[in-house]
Amino acid sequence: MITVSHLTKKYPGRLAVNDISFHVGHREIVGFLGPNGSGKTTTMRILSGYMPATGGTAKVAGYEVHRFPMEVRKRIGYLPENCPLYPDMRVDEYLKFRASLKGVPRKRRRSRMDEVKELCGLTETGARIIGQLSKGYRQRVGLAEALIHEPETLILDEPTIGLDPNQIRQVRQLIQQLGQHHTILLSTHILSEVETTCRRVLIIKDGQIVASDVTDRLIRRMKGSARIIVEIKGDSEKINQTFSFVPSIEEINAEEIGGGWMRYTLSCPRSVDPRASLFEMAAQHRWLLRELHMEPGTLEDLFVSLTAPENVEEQKK
Amino acid sequence: MTGFWSLWKKEMGSYFHSPIAYTTMTFFLVAMGIIFYFLTLLLTAGVPGAGVIHLIFGSPFYWMTQMVVVPLLTMRLFAEERRMGTLETLLTAPVADHTVVFAKFAGVLAFFALIWAPTLLFFAGLHLLSAEMPPLDYGVLVSAYFGVLLMGGFFLSIGIFCSISSSNQIIAAIYCFVMMLAVYMSGFTEYLTYERELIELARLISPQRHLGEFSRGIIDTRPVVMCLTGTAFFLFTSIRILDSRQWK
Numbered sequence: 122m123i124t125v126s127h128l129t130k131k132y133p134g135r136l137a138v139n140d141i142s143f144h145v146g147h148r149e150i151v152g153f154l155g156p157n158g159s160g161k162t163t164t165m166r167i168l169s170g171y172m173p174a175t176g177g178t179a180k181v182a183g184y185e186v187h188r189f190p191m192e193v194r195k196r197i198g199y200l201p202e203n204c205p206l207y208p209d210m211r212v213d214e215y216l217k218f219r220a221s222l223k224g225v226p227r228k229r230r231r232s233r234m235d236e237v238k239e240l241c242g243l244t245e246t247g248a249r250i251i252g253q254l255s256k257g258y259r260q261r262v263g264l265a266e267a268l269i270h271e272p273e274t275l276i277l278d279e280p281t282i283g284l285d286p287n288q289i290r291q292v293r294q295l296i297q298q299l300g301q302h303h304t305i306l307l308s309t310h311i312l313s314e315v316e317t318t319c320r321r322v323l324i325i326k327d328g329q330i331v332a333s334d335v336t337d338r339l340i341r342r343m344k345g346s347a348r349i350i351v352e353i354k355g356d357s358e359k360i361n362q363t364f365s366f367v368p369s370i371e372e373i374n375a376e377e378i379g380g381g382w383m384r385y386t387l388s389c390p391r392s393v394d395p396r397a398s399l400f401e402m403a404a405q406h407r408w409l410l411r412e413l414h415m416e417p418g419t420l421e422d423l424f425v426s427l428t429a430p431e432n433v434e435e436q437k438k
Numbered sequence: 439m440t441g442f443w444s445l446w447k448k449e450m451g452s453y454f455h456s457p458i459a460y461t462t463m464t465f466f467l468v469a470m471g472i473i474f475y476f477l478t479l480l481l482t483a484g485v486p487g488a489g490v491i492h493l494i495f496g497s498p499f500y501w502m503t504q505m506v507v508v509p510l511l512t513m514r515l516f517a518e519e520r521r522m523g524t525l526e527t528l529l530t531a532p533v534a535d536h537t538v539v540f541a542k543f544a545g546v547l548a549f550f551a552l553i554w555a556p557t558l559l560f561f562a563g564l565h566l567l568s569a570e571m572p573p574l575d576y577g578v579l580v581s582a583y584f585g586v587l588l589m590g591g592f593f594l595s596i597g598i599f600c601s602i603s604s605s606n607q608i609i610a611a612i613y614c615f616v617m618m619l620a621v622y623m624s625g626f627t628e629y630l631t632y633e634r635e636l637i638e639l640a641r642l643i644s645p646q647r648h649l650g651e652f653s654r655g656i657i658d659t660r661p662v663v664m665c666l667t668g669t670a671f672f673l674f675t676s677i678r679i680l681d682s683r684q685w686k
Contacts, residue, residue: 169530194532201530205523209455221444222531266527 122147122304123168123274127177130163130328137163139328140177145274145321150300152319152336153308156428160328161308162202165278168306169199182273195224198267198303202278204260208252212243212262215251216269223270237265241295257288264295274304281314293318312420316340326428340420346371348416351385351399352378355408360385363402369393382411391417441533442541449545462510463553469503470494474560490564491575491582495653501646504593505618509611511550512597515542516680520605535680539673543591543598550590554583578655585652585661589645592665593618595672602676621645 123145130138138160145151155161167174168181170190179186182196207215213234220230238244241261246254251262260280267275280296281289289311296318299305309315315322315336322339324332332339349370353360357375364373364385372388389395396413403410453459477493494500519525528538561579600613625644628637641647648661 166526169526171526171530191532191534194530197530199527199530201523201526203523205527207452207522207524209452214451218444218448219527219531222441222448222533224440224532 122180122182123276123306124180125164125168125177126179128164128167128174128179129176130160130167130172131175137328138167138174141325141328141330142177143323143330143333145304145306148300148302148304149321150296150305150307150319151321151323152315153306153323153325154310154312154315154424155308155325156310159325159428161325162278163328164325165199165276165306165308166201168276169197169201170194171199171201195270196273198270198272198275200263200267200275200277200280203282204263204280206251206259206262206266209250211248211250212238212254213247215262216265219266220269225270233269233271237268240268240298241265242291256283257285257291260284260288260292264292268299272303275299275306277305277307279308279310281309281311289314312424316420324424324427331427332423336420339423346388347391348422349385349387349389349396349399350412350414350416351387351410352412353383353385353403353408353410354381355383355403355406357383359406360408363406364399367395367398369395384412439534439537439540441531442537442544445533445538445541446545446548449542450548453545453549456514458510458514459549462507465510466503466507466553467556469499470557470560473497473499474557478564491561491578492650492653494560495582495586496646496650498646500649501622504590505615505622507550507553508590508593508597508618509600509614511546512594512601512614513607513611514601515546515598516602516676517604517607517610521607529680536677539598539602539677539680543595543673546594546598547587547591550594551587554586554590575655578653581655581657582649582653584657585649588652588662588665589649592645592668592672593621595669595676596621599672599676599679602679 123143125144126142128138128141129136141160141164143151153161153164163172166172168179168186170186170193173187181193184192184196186193210218216234216237217230220233221227225233235244238247241264243258243261243265246258246262251259254262260283264277264280267277277296281292284292293314296305296307300318307319319336322332322334322336323330360383361373361375364370364387369389370387371390374386376384376386378384387395394415396415400410400413402408473494477490480493481490516525519528529535596617597610597614600617601607601610604610604613621643622645624640625646627640631637642660642664648658648664651658651661
């Protein structure tokens with residue numbers, strides 16, 4: 122279980138995490154989404170006890186991270202970004218070292234090592250030197266290490282970064298399997314990963330949580346909205362005005378595409394379909410129309426609409 | 439101190455994985471061997487045997503080897519962990535920061551002692567070859583090696599401090615070399631100034647002076663206290679730096 126309330130982290134001249142609060146329940150897999158530099162890694166580092174927060178509290182497994190760092194460290198498996206390992210050690214050697222460092226009793230070490238190696242598909246790899254393993258295998262070693270002391274909570278910072286599609290699928294299946302017994306907070310910026318593995322999603326931007334909901338509901342919410350693409354030629358001011366009077370249209374984005382043509386991207390709820398009335402308007406005003414179609418929304422649209430930097434939006438306009 | 443022994447064992451193991459350790463050891467033993475060779479030439483020329491140990495440990499050559507060996511052994515200890523990111527996994531494991539620093543210090547000190555161990559063979563050889571009159575006083579030998587370890591501990595703690603302050607091994611090594619050189623050079627203050635207090639202070643610091651005394655069999659408490667407090671100071675500062683996590 123992870124409970125974060127009003128967590129803030131300031132770096133000199135920069136606010137990395139700005140007053141965020143969230144909760145990850147028992148045996149829940151929560152995806153932590155956000156663009157690079159949005160504060161995901163900082164939040165996870167605070168949760169792991171690697172660095173202190175400037176304000177607010179973070180509790181893991183019932184212990185406040187700052188006050189009881191050792192209790193928390195015993196109960197979490199933390200996989201930092203880029204999966205740091207000692208390249209000159211052998212896999213078995215590394216797992217044995219980490220097991221003893223994490224206080225796994227001597228008698229249990231062998232069996233624990235076998236268990237995590239089995240779980241992460243490393244049974245054949247024990248004698249190999251970590252530096253000579255492929256990125257995918259190194260990621261598995263990192264995961265095996267995070268699991269070795271049977272932690273109740275896992276904090277995984279971009280566990281699938283840099284992997285090929287097959288490896289991503291394997292790691293994803295592994296995480297789903299782990300979710301049956303562990304509480305997992307997982308950061309990523311691969312959206313399909315979240316759709317398939319996480320029950321709940323947190324979207325963070327500039328250190329603030331901009332969306333937090335059950336994945337299915339978020340997707341449904343996005344699928345409930347749609348975009349209409351219109352390519353039209355005519356008096357642009359008049360067109361803008363006319364479109365803005367259509368009640369079901371929530372947002373209008375216009376873009377000049379040359380030759381006097383304009384491309385409009387209109388957002389509206391999927392339940393209403395204003396395409397017929399748009400066509401009628403065009404006919405009435407004798408505007409030329411060469412494209413008119415509807416696209417359903419995706420999680421990606423939600424992510425982009427919530428996290429795209431404003432200046433990019435302005436450039437588009 | 440949970441985790442101390444696991445970390446110590448891993449540190450010791452990592453010396454045998456790393457080419458730097460073997461290179462350092464080879465360099466050191468070759469350098470000491472050369473010093474010893476010239477020493478035996480002196481002995482055959484008829485220099486009285488009582489000063490053998492002093493000739494080895496008191497020579498500037500000895501200090502040159504130390505100023506190369508210590509930075510080479512300590513530079514990677516933290517700088518490399520920081521660069522590779524493994525410091526994060528290390529410091530989020532259930533071990534305290536001071537345990538990490540102490541274990542690394544104990545590891546490097548043990549390895550330092552280990553590369554010194556073969557030099558005992560020099561004296562064993564000397565003892566075997568000079569059948570008529572053993573030129574060695576074993577009490578002096580013990581005192582000299584005690585001095586080497588004490589001074590070594592002090593300089594290694596400087597090395598750890600330098601390694602923890604930087605994420606670049608080479609820069610850590612340079613820092614360490616410069617700091618050691620400064621401490622060593624304090625012994626030459628009398629060439630620079632006539633200020634009596636300054637010269638007296640420099641005499642208290644001067645490591646070659648202290649080791650010179652140890653290698654004559656004199657165990658003075660002042661250098662012992664200086665080395666131990668110096669070691670404690672640098673280790674404590676290192677722990678504080680690790681604690682501050684200011685490098686992000």
